[in-house]
Amino acid sequence: MWWSGAGILAVIFPAVTVALGYQLGGYPGVPLGFLVAGIATWLVGRRMNRTNxxxxxxxxxxxxxxxxxYWAFLWAFFALTQTVLGLLGEAGWQQE
Known part of the structure; x- marks a missing residue:
């Protein structure tokens, strides 16, 4: 199996938040979605893996x-790269 316990949430969080960010804000919402996913993954993962x-x-x-x-670091990296690509004009942020 690819995951144990609730580890599948590490993929569900970014899927939902990036889709929601794109729906609400267009392409600039994608990095925000990855950032929210990273924060949620970090907080929930730390909380669930903690003992007494x-x-x-x-x-x-x-x-x-x-x-x-630890998947939160990957989502934060994606947020950073999407932001940089958007600012450079490579990701389609500009409307023609």
Whole structure:
């Protein structure tokens, strides 16, 4: 199986937030969607993988063997790259 526990949320969060960002704001909403997905993935992943001792994590919620909260870094990277591409005019932000 590709995920364990609720690790599938690491993919569901960006799918929903990017689609919603695009619907609400057009292409400039995509980086915002990735940013929101990264924040949600980090917070939910850390919360779900925590034990009773907040310093110890069991990391039972995984996607492709990577603990859920660490997928947030990929979504933040995508947000950054989409923002840079949009500012450079490569991503189709400008309307002709």
């Amino acid at each position: 001792d907040p310093r110890i994590y069991h990391n039972e919620h995984r996607f492709y063997s990577i603990p859920m909260q």
